[in-house]
Amino acid sequence: MEDSDRKRNLADALSRTDSLIDRFSDILKGDLSGQEHPKRDFTATANRIIDGPTKVKALPQAQASHALQVQVTPQTQTTRMDGFNARPSATASTMRVKDDERLHMSFNSLLQDCQNCRRCGLCKGRKNVVFGSGNVERPIVMIVGEGPGEEEDIMGQPFVGKAGKYLDSWLSPISLSRDNIYITNIVKCRPPQNRDPHPEEKTACYPFLQQQIEIIHPQAILCLGKHASNFLTGQLDATMGAMHGRFYFFDGIPVICTYHPAAVLRNLALKRPVWEDLKKLARYLGLPIQGRSK
Ligand code: SF4
Numbered sequence: 172m173e174d175s176d177r178k179r180n181l182a183d184a185l186s187r188t189d190s191l192i193d194r195f196s197d198i199l200k201g202d203l204s205g206q207e208h209p210k211r212d213f214t215a216t217a218n219r220i221i222d223g224p225t226k227v228k229a230l231p232q233a234q235a236s237h238a239l240q241v242q243v244t245p246q247t248q249t250t251r252m253d254g255f256n257a258r259p260s261a262t263a264s265t266m267r268v269k270d271d272e273r274l275h276m277s278f279n280s281l282l283q284d285c286q287n288c289r290r291c292g293l294c295k296g297r298k299n300v301v302f303g304s305g306n307v308e309r310p311i312v313m314i315v316g317e318g319p320g321e322e323e324d325i326m327g328q329p330f331v332g333k334a335g336k337y338l339d340s341w342l343s344p345i346s347l348s349r350d351n352i353y354i355t356n357i358v359k360c361r362p363p364q365n366r367d368p369h370p371e372e373k374t375a376c377y378p379f380l381q382q383q384i385e386i387i388h389p390q391a392i393l394c395l396g397k398h399a400s401n402f403l404t405g406q407l408d409a410t411m412g413a414m415h416g417r418f419y420f421f422d423g424i425p426v427i428c429t430y431h432p433a434a435v436l437r438n439l440a441l442k443r444p445v446w447e448d449l450k451k452l453a454r455y456l457g458l459p460i461q462g463r464s465k
Contacts, residue, residue, distance in 0.1 A: 271308060277386050278307055281379065285359055291375035293360035293368070299327035303355030303383060310353040311456060313389035314338070315380065316431065317357055317398040318368050324361035329354045334433040338395070341432070341445070344462045345453035353387055355380065357399050373402055384421065391456055392424055396431030404428065416448045418455070427452050 172180075285302050288294060301319035314330075322332040330338050342348055358368045358376045368376075384392070394400040397411050403426055404419040411430055419426040429448035435441045446463055453460050 274308060274386060278383075281382050281386065285379050288359070288376075288379075291358075291360075291372045293358060293362060293372055293376075296363050297360040298324045300359050301327055301329050301356065301361070302359055302379075303353060304328050305349055305353035306351055307353060307387045310351055310387060310389045311458070312347060312352045312391050312393050312452070313384065313387065314352055314354045314393045314395060315357065315399040315403060316354070316395045319356060319359070319361040320365050321361070329356055330432075334431070334436065337432040337436055341449055345449050345460055346458040353383075353389060355383055357402055368398060373398070377402070384424065389424060391452060392421060392426040393452060394426060394428040396434060400428035415444055416451055418451075425455065427455070 282302050286300050288300065301323050316330060319329060320332050320334070323329055323335075329335070339349070342352070357373050357380060359379060360376075362368050362372070392403065394403050397414075400411065400414045401407050401409060403421050404414060406414060406419075411428070411434075414428040415430060417428065419428070427448060429445050430441045435445055450460055452458075
């Protein structure tokens, strides 16, 4: 069978499964009206699954280096593999060290490429590239936001401003912390005046995110806000209302979407749906729920 046929069949199958999940979810909520939900287009997801990951091309190294402050966990630190403290055997642990060495080499090389990147116009106004921060060795969750703001640009770190501090208050109630997650954005350079990133900027920056996901392979991805959610789920026209709290898959990794903390700070009515989404993620991962998010 041709690849194009396989992609079409897979996109159809995903779409049918998605409709069934919608119906099932309505029934669970007690809605027996049999209402039709808008059909989602899974072409992009099917293409990604069948084509497999795209490798990042070699990027020019000759650009001036920026004072990047990215937290890559040093080799000597205790690895928080998955938060459940499995104790590896001696052989397994030797293999782990080699795996970790490879992981750090790939990750550092990607980081260097990103530091020097001038693929889109956002490089012109940046003070720092904001590549990402957190646990790179099998984090429980990778959080993906939209793009760096002013403080992130100055510090070279993601989610360090007001929204980032608020995001921290979402983590501990579901047994997460900055130690067992990795945080990054769709675009690694700050859009001027915090405007939305343009489609061509997201596309230009996407290979970095794709490689970050492929290298560190989180157990799940949490998308914050519409830009990250649309982009990683392939549901380019879907609203946050339609996407939040639903599970998607990116290269086999479960993805759940919720509202951006900055949006919740502007509209406190979104706190409740966010908490429901976070609980769904915690239950999926088997993480204890303690208290509730603010
Ligand atoms: S936003 Fe991404 S693609 Fe654009 S210059 Fe920065 S690192 Fe490169």
